[in-house]
Amino acid sequence: MHQLIKHLLHAQAPQEKVIVQGWVRTRRDAKGFSFFEINDGSCLANLQVVVNEGTPANAEITHILTGASVIIEGALVASPAAGQKWEVHASRVELVGPADASYPLQKKGHTLEFLRTIAHLRPRSNLFGAVFRTRSRLAHAVHQFFQERDFVYVHTPIITTSDCEGAGEMFRVTTLKGEPGEKPEDDFFGKPAYLTVSGQLEGEALACALSRIYTFGPTFRAENSNTARHAAEFWMIEPEMAFCDLAADMDLAEEFIKAMARHMLDHCAEDLAFFNKFVDKEVAARLQFVVERPFQRIPYSEAIQILQASGKAFEFPVRYGVNLQSEHERYLTEEHFKCPVTVFNYPREIKPFYMRVNDDGQTVTAMDVLVPGIGEVIGGAQREERPDRLQEQMAFHKLNPADYWWYADLRKYGTVPHAGFGLGFERLLMFLTGVSNIRDVIPFARTPKNADF
Structure with a gap:
């Protein structure tokens, strides 16, 4: 059973196995690994997921863009980054629903008038x-x-x-x-x-x-x-x-x-x-x-x-x-x-x-x-x-x-x-x-x- 991000972010201890389901807010790549920010709507905060090179996945990591839906399996561990207590180190990544570069909710400011035109998103x-x-x-x-x-x-x-x-x-x-x-x-x-x-x-x-x-x-x-x-x-x-x-x-x-x-x-x-x-x-x-x-x-x-x-x-x-x-x-x-x-x-x-x-x-x-x-x-x-x-x-x-x-x-x-x-x-x-x-x-x-x- 997957856990909602709001519960994972307030966990009291590390967990060896968690399943996260949600939508990719951002992805950034570094040498040998990638960072995903995942949100499932249960809270305002995103959950950071670290995907090392070679992690089993059903699609190329570089094909998983903002807006895509994913299922992540991994371990909940203490995060060294400031402002977040936990992050997930992925052991498996599944791309459920892809999104391409035309996805309108990219990481930038949007006017309320524009957002009303995409009320479904x-x-x-x-x-x-x-x-x-x-x-x-x-x-x-x-x-x-x-x-x-x-x-x-x-x-x-x-x-x-x-x-x-x-x-x-x-x-x-x-x-x-x-x-x-x-x-x-x-x-x-x-x-x-x-x-x-x-x-x-x-x-x-x-x-x-x-x-x-x-x-x-x-x-x-x-x-x-x-x-x-x-x-x-x-x-x-x-x-x-x-x-x-x-x-x-x-x-x-x-x-x-x-x-x-x-x-x-x-x-x-x-x-x-x-x-x-x-x-x-x-x-x-x-x-x-x-x-x-x-x-x-x-x-x-x-x-x-x-x-x-x-x-x-x-x-x-x-x-x-x-x-x-x-x-x-x-x-x-x-x-x-x-x-x-x-x-x-x-x-x-x-x-x-x-x-x-x-x-x-x-x-x-x-x-x-x-x-x-x-x-x-x-x-x-x-x-x-x-x-x-x-x-x-x-x-x-x-x-x-x-x-x-x-x-x-x-x-x-x-x-x-x-x-x-x-x-x-x-x-x-x-x-x-x-x-x-x-x-x-x-x-x-x-x-x-x-x-x-």
């Missing part, structure tokens, strides 16, 4: 190896966080007939071919169906039976936005709690962000050090800052007043009744409060229909968690549990109540106050790694005019 680079290992570890941390708090993991539909956000930015799913005579009822589901923009509505139904639930799955938005923070396909984490108000919802959201930052610091040290050195020199300090500092909470109206009094020339003018933009959110967290901020009680007209209307009749129990370096990472709310007010909300937002009959049913049969939030997993990864473009924290990005691979 970029996970072999240091940066994207670190990104996708971090993505895996944080996915585990997400489940651990909710499971330890007795949340039930549920799977909500990817195909839906409900527009959760009410904005109409949904991808149609259809088997119709646009031929003459086709009718909507001829479609596969007999009605219009779409890729989900959120599992929240269905999550509410499950929370109203299981008390605490969370979803963690793919979502899709046909929003023609080509910014560094938007993607057409991304993963959402959406907890929902019955018998819960806005204050408890904000508590959970802030606790979650702190837990994820703490997990990154405690369990991703090697990759975090890489991000801190080559991506964002402030990311480690920022995560430590978030772990240690309490979050500030302010109503939306106060946030607007602070922004208007700042004297800053924002690209997007600030006034009551508009959504906060990234530049506004970052000013609040990075310059004014110098800590994470939770903004709550937004104007009714700029938030979706399902949010509970406050006693003033003008605002809803919405909240957004803003963090330094990114801006919004969490959006949530206490949901409107009162049957009559939900009907008013749907009318206010010009929605057809017939499309949400089952959702209204939840308010007829044992209604309870409940709340939850949504978190874009890729936004969370951007915050934790310092990577500034959402296209670089998901393996194969889907953005307007881009669905390659």
Whole structure:
């Protein structure tokens, strides 16, 4: 059985026989022997392999180029080279899959734009190896966080007939071919169906039976936005709690962000050090800052007043009744409060229909968690549990109540106050790694005019 390089690099003693499988990062030759740097993706560091002249091999050593896959048998011995504890002295080399000089990931710097054009190969680079290992570890941390708090993991539909956000930015799913005579009822589901923009509505139904639930799955938005923070396909984490108000919802959201930052610091040290050195020199300090500092909470109206009094020339003018933009959110967290901020009680007209209307009749129990370096990472709310007010909300937002009959049913049969939030997993990864473009924290990005691979 072969051993992963990350385990070999932390071995406690030499080993007479090891088997290493991986890809060649570099090869350099000297008189009588060659040095290979091998990486198998299990960690950032490479393992040096020394191949003496005459070592049994199924191909000429000089034919094993950068990018080739190999199996190495040999002994793990103490390395005389600085910066590495162990190296392997090969007793056998097997070339599994050759690569020629056209292999695009040669040992030199590459731009992120170029690497996006070879998304099938970029996970072999240091940066994207670190990104996708971090993505895996944080996915585990997400489940651990909710499971330890007795949340039930549920799977909500990817195909839906409900527009959760009410904005109409949904991808149609259809088997119709646009031929003459086709009718909507001829479609596969007999009605219009779409890729989900959120599992929240269905999550509410499950929370109203299981008390605490969370979803963690793919979502899709046909929003023609080509910014560094938007993607057409991304993963959402959406907890929902019955018998819960806005204050408890904000508590959970802030606790979650702190837990994820703490997990990154405690369990991703090697990759975090890489991000801190080559991506964002402030990311480690920022995560430590978030772990240690309490979050500030302010109503939306106060946030607007602070922004208007700042004297800053924002690209997007600030006034009551508009959504906060990234530049506004970052000013609040990075310059004014110098800590994470939770903004709550937004104007009714700029938030979706399902949010509970406050006693003033003008605002809803919405909240957004803003963090330094990114801006919004969490959006949530206490949901409107009162049957009559939900009907008013749907009318206010010009929605057809017939499309949400089952959702209204939840308010007829044992209604309870409940709340939850949504978190874009890729936004969370951007915050934790310092990577500034959402296209670089998901393996194969889907953005307007881009669905390659």
